[in-house]
Amino acid sequence: MTQISKRRATVYWTGFSIIVVLLIVAPLVLPEFWRRFLTEILIWGLLAMSSDLLIGYTGMVSFGHSAFFGLGMYGAAAAILMVKPPNLWLAILYGLAGSAAIALFVAYFSTRLRDIYFAITTLIFSQIFYVIIFTWTEVTGGENGLSFPRPQLGIPGIYTTPFTSTTLHWFVLAAVVISYLILRRITQSPFGMVLQSIRENEARTRAIGYPVERYKMVAVMLSGLFAGLAGVLYAVQNRFAAPDFVYFLISGEVVIFNVMGGIGTLLGPILGAGFFLGLRELFSRLFPWIATTFNMPQIEQFPYLIPLGIIFILMVIFLPQGLLGFAKRWLNST
Amino acid sequence: MDIPWDIIVIQTVNGLVSGMILALVASGLTLIFGIMDVVNFAHGELFMLGAYMGVIVLTTTGSFWLALVLAILIVALLGAAMQVITLRPLLGRDPLNTILATFGISLVLQNYALWQFGPVARKIQEPFTGQFTLFYLQYPWYRIVIAALSAGIIGGLYLFLKYGRYGIWIRATTQDRVMAQAMGIPVPWVHTGVFAIGAGMAAASGVLFGPLVGVNHAMGLDWVLKAFIVVVVGGMGNLGGSILAAIFISLLEAYASIWVSPSQAIIVSSVVLILTLLFRPTGLFVPTPK
Numbered sequence: 001m002t003q004i005s006k007r008r009a010t011v012y013w014t015g016f017s018i019i020v021v022l023l024i025v026a027p028l029v030l031p032e033f034w035r036r037f038l039t040e041i042l043i044w045g046l047l048a049m050s051s052d053l054l055i056g057y058t059g060m061v062s063f064g065h066s067a068f069f070g071l072g073m074y075g076a077a078a079a080i081l082m083v084k085p086p087n088l089w090l091a092i093l094y095g096l097a098g099s100a101a102i103a104l105f106v107a108y109f110s111t112r113l114r115d116i117y118f119a120i121t122t123l124i125f126s127q128i129f130y131v132i133i134f135t136w137t138e139v140t141g142g143e144n145g146l147s148f149p150r151p152q153l154g155i156p157g158i159y160t161t162p163f164t165s166t167t168l169h170w171f172v173l174a175a176v177v178i179s180y181l182i183l184r185r186i187t188q189s190p191f192g193m194v195l196q197s198i199r200e201n202e203a204r205t206r207a208i209g210y211p212v213e214r215y216k217m218v219a220v221m222l223s224g225l226f227a228g229l230a231g232v233l234y235a236v237q238n239r240f241a242a243p244d245f246v247y248f249l250i251s252g253e254v255v256i257f258n259v260m261g262g263i264g265t266l267l268g269p270i271l272g273a274g275f276f277l278g279l280r281e282l283f284s285r286l287f288p289w290i291a292t293t294f295n296m297p298q299i300e301q302f303p304y305l306i307p308l309g310i311i312f313i314l315m316v317i318f319l320p321q322g323l324l325g326f327a328k329r330w331l332n333s334t
Numbered sequence: 335m336d337i338p339w340d341i342i343v344i345q346t347v348n349g350l351v352s353g354m355i356l357a358l359v360a361s362g363l364t365l366i367f368g369i370m371d372v373v374n375f376a377h378g379e380l381f382m383l384g385a386y387m388g389v390i391v392l393t394t395t396g397s398f399w400l401a402l403v404l405a406i407l408i409v410a411l412l413g414a415a416m417q418v419i420t421l422r423p424l425l426g427r428d429p430l431n432t433i434l435a436t437f438g439i440s441l442v443l444q445n446y447a448l449w450q451f452g453p454v455a456r457k458i459q460e461p462f463t464g465q466f467t468l469f470y471l472q473y474p475w476y477r478i479v480i481a482a483l484s485a486g487i488i489g490g491l492y493l494f495l496k497y498g499r500y501g502i503w504i505r506a507t508t509q510d511r512v513m514a515q516a517m518g519i520p521v522p523w524v525h526t527g528v529f530a531i532g533a534g535m536a537a538a539s540g541v542l543f544g545p546l547v548g549v550n551h552a553m554g555l556d557w558v559l560k561a562f563i564v565v566v567v568g569g570m571g572n573l574g575g576s577i578l579a580a581i582f583i584s585l586l587e588a589y590a591s592i593w594v595s596p597s598q599a600i601i602v603s604s605v606v607l608i609l610t611l612l613f614r615p616t617g618l619f620v621p622t623p624k
Contacts, residue, residue, distance in 0.1 A: 061430050109608055113615065116373050116429055116570075120562050121611060127559055128604045135598050248559075252437050259434055303449050309442035316435045317423045 008330070020177060027169040036237075039169045041277050042176045043233045045270030048257035049176075049183060050226030055255070056264030057187050058219045059199030060114075064106060064122030065254045067129045068224040070246030071098040072231020074133065077146045077241040086151040092232050099228020100221060102129065107220035111213055114202070123248055130246040145242030148235075163236075172233050176270075179226050183266055186222065187332070195219055256312055262322025265331050271323055279311065280304050340469040341592055347468065349588030350581065351477045354484035357580035358539040359557055360564040361488055361573055362532030368571025369508045369528045371429040372421060375436040377536055377561060378554025379443035384409045384537025385549040386447060389456045398461035402541045406534040413533025417526045425522070440554075447551040458544035480542040487538055488577060491531070495573075504528055508571070560600070563607045569617020578619045582606075 023042075027035045047069055054060045075098030076091040083090055110121040133140045140146065153167055154160035163171070186192050194215050197205045206212045235241050244250075253276070261272025283304035291300035321328065363377050387405035392398060420435045464475040495501040506514040507524045515521045540549075547553065560583070568579030583606060587599040610618050 061433070063433075109612065113611060116371075116433065117566065117611070117615070119430065119433060120373070120566055121608075124559070124563060124604050124607055128601055131598060131601055135595065252441075255434065255437070301449060303445035305441050305445040306449075309438045309445070313420055313435050313438040313442075316431055316438065317420065320427070320431065 005333075008333070012331075020173075023173050024170065027166040032165060035165050035169060037277070037281070039165070039172050039237060040234075041274045042169075042172050042270070043230050043237065044254075044257065044273040044277065046176045046179055046233070047227050047230035048254050048261070048269030048273050049180065049266050050223045050230065051254050052258055052263055052266055052269045053183060053187070053195075053223045053226075054219060055258050056266075056268075057192060057199060058195045058216060059202075060111075060216065060219075061119045061255065062122045062220075062223070063119045063248060063251045063255065064110075064124075064126035065223075065227050066246050066248060066250035067102055067106065067122075067126035068099040068227035069231040069234070069250065069254075070126075070129065070133065070241070070243070071102045072096070072228030073235040073241040073245055074098060074140060074146070074231075075228065076232040076235040077148055080148045080151055080235075081146065086149060088151040088153060088236070091151055091236065092229070095232035095235070096225055096228050099224050099231065103221045103224025103228075104217075106224070107217040111216035111220060123251065126246060126248050126251055130243060130248070133246055134243045140243070141241075143243060145240055145244075147240040150236060150239050168237060172237070175229060175233060179229065180266060183226065187266070191215070191218070258322075259320075260312065260315055260322055262324035262328060265322075265324045265328050267331060268322050268324035268328075275323060276308065279308055283307050338592075342589070344468060344471060344473075345588040345592060346585065347473070347477075349585035351481045352588070353581035353584030354481040354488075355539050355543050356557075356560055356564060356584055357488060357577040358484045358535055358542075360561040360568070360576045360580050361491065362535035363558075363561050364565045364568065364571055364573055364576040365491075365504075365528055366532045367565065368573070369504060370421070370425070370432075370525050372432040372436065372529075373429070373562075374529075374532070375433055375558065376416070376440040376443060377436075377532070378556075378558030379440045379447075380409055380413060380533045380536040380554075381540040381557050382447060382549070382551065382554035383412065383443060384540030385458070385544040385553065386451055386456070386540075387537065388458055388541035388544055389549055392458060398459070401458075402538065405537045405541045409537035409540075410530040410534035414526050414530040416533075417529035421529070422522060422525070425525070440558075444551055444554070451551065453550070455548035455550040457548055458541070460545040476545065483542060484539065487535065491535070492573070500524075500527065556600075560603065563603050567607055567610045567618050569619060572617055572619070575617050575619035579617075582618075 023038070026038055030038065047065060050068075051062050051065045054062045072095040075095035078098075079091040079094035080086040106122060106125045110118055110125065113121055134142060136142070150163055152160040153163050153171060161167070187195070194205065194210055197210075198212055198215060202212060231245070234245070257272035257276055258269045259272070260275050261270065262268030287302040287304070288300050291297055315322070319325070324331070359377065359381055363374055366372050366374050366377075384405045387408050388398075388401045391401035391404045395401070416439060420439060421432060424431050424435060460474070460476045462476060465472040466475060467473070493501075495505055503514070503519045503524050504527070506517070506519060507521055511521055514524075540553075564580045564583055565576055567583065568575030568577070583603045586602050586606065587596075590599040590602040
């Protein structure tokens with residue numbers, strides 16, 4: 001290792017540790033609402049990060065991540081509702097199994113296709129699961145979804161304690177950090193290099209002799225697995241599962257997080273989720289505030305998605321690399 | 335098991351009617367895709383805005399046909415503006431950027447409609463209420479008329495593309511953008527024009543379909559998904575294929591809804607889509623590429 005890359009690595013890991021420490025300390029100083037908000041950003045960030053493995057590293061834009069996310073939620077719900085007493089680890093296991101099964105199914109059919117066709121196929125798949133979940137009322141609760149108690153933290157039989165919003169934040173943070181490290185390792189492994197070469201030139205990768213379809217399938221399944229983990233965490237945090245989370249608008253938001261934060265950086269999507277959700281919070285307070293201060297009642301109900309959508313369109317046109325795009329090379333080389 | 339012939343005939347008529355409307359939506363979508371590689375996610379919102387424009391003009395003037403024409407013109411202008419502002423800067427970039435941009439547009443338009451018109455569905459009054467007897471049903475003539483009108487609009491588009499001066503420009507640009515430019519065709523304006531035509535067709539189907547379902551801000555979502563299925567099954571950018579696929583899929587869904595609920599019938603068309611992609615990825619209704 002050369003001097004420069006050693007120093008780079010030191011800077012990178014120092015910065016990484018500082019951010020993680022800040023995120024550990026944050027719930028101790030933030031009020032309840034913002035604590036929950038931060039946890040939620042991390043969960044959405046994990047979901048967006050999982051799809052970055054496909055969008056940024058393999059060059060396949062998935063418009064169906066809501067299916068994996070939703071199956072993670074419903075898998076967790078199944079474990080919590082069927083097994084007494086509710087067990088956190090079993091919920092994670094069920095959620096991951098659910099999303100992995102769906103991911104295998106989707107991966108098998110969709111990876112034969114490229115570009116827009118892949119995007120549309122994943123979109124249609126997520127819509128199929130949405131319709132199934134929405135109409136299969138006896139099992140999934142239909143439109144109302146399922147609500148359930150929050151499982152306890154700990155090892156059953158030895159030591160358990162109920163989640164507080166702070167310990168839940170730490171638990172989610174740990175899951176996200178570990179997922180990030182695993183995903184980062186994957187993208188830098190020989191396997192990840194093949195994925196990136198598929199992104200750069202699929203025909204040449206095939207010509208060299210790599211079974212491109214198999215690599216793509218594994219990439220979709222890995223991505224689906226982490227998206228399922230995000231779904232489990234979301235279910236544990238909010239204690240319900242609803243078909244709205246399988247709807248394709250969620251997949252669209254995931255792609256928005258990626259594009260806003262910067263694809264191909266893994267950290268960018270988390271930043272993008274924070275940026276999007278932060279702006280959403282800002283706008284949903286700004287308009288009622290303007291309405292009361294300047295006496296303009298007609299804009300009190302002004303939907304926050306309009307300014308957000310406009311910002312997103314502007315970013316697609318003028319900042320296609322996203323917020324972290326400038327650091328892309330640096331983040332992937334250290 | 336007894337085959338319920340009467341139900342099958344009724345569902346065939348229903349399927350043909352909704353198939354013609356779907357063909358009208360999908361042909362705009364496939365035209366736009368064919369010429370500029372843009373997957374227009376906002377197409378459903380143009381459909382929805384067309385329906386709302388129809389509602390507004392109809393309540394102020396009272397004439398359904400005037401509403402139809404004005405809605406087409408207004409939404410076509412809006413589509414042209416949309417294309418110039420957001421899609422023209424993206425020309426030459428990865429087509430996926432256009433999906434993202436049009437997805438953003440669809441969010442903005444949908445939320446604008448929700449804010450402006452509220453969550454309560456509006457109703458468009460049918461221009462005439464005649465009915466004829468179909469077995470035990472009183473079947474409204476209006477449905478037959480919209481199918482015929484849709485077919486007429488699509489036929490007009492076909493003739494325009496085949497013989498019209500600008501239609502030939504459009505086909506030339508679809509075949510080879512650079513060559514068309516070299517021959518002096520103003521390619522950027524052809525793109526804008528095609529987007530406007532597609533938007534106007536979406537608006538026309540919105541107004542025509544409005545009386546059957548009621549107009550609300552989310553009505554575009556279902557349609558854009560169905561139109562995507564149709565466009566892929568028919569072969570992306572292939573106008574004739576899209577029309578056949580629209581009728582085929584609507585008939586399938588109509589027959590499927592004899593046994594399952596209509597909301598589940600979309601699974602049938604999704605399965606068709608997946609099978610198509612597996613065995614004929616270039617589309618069902620196109621000749622096998624050599």
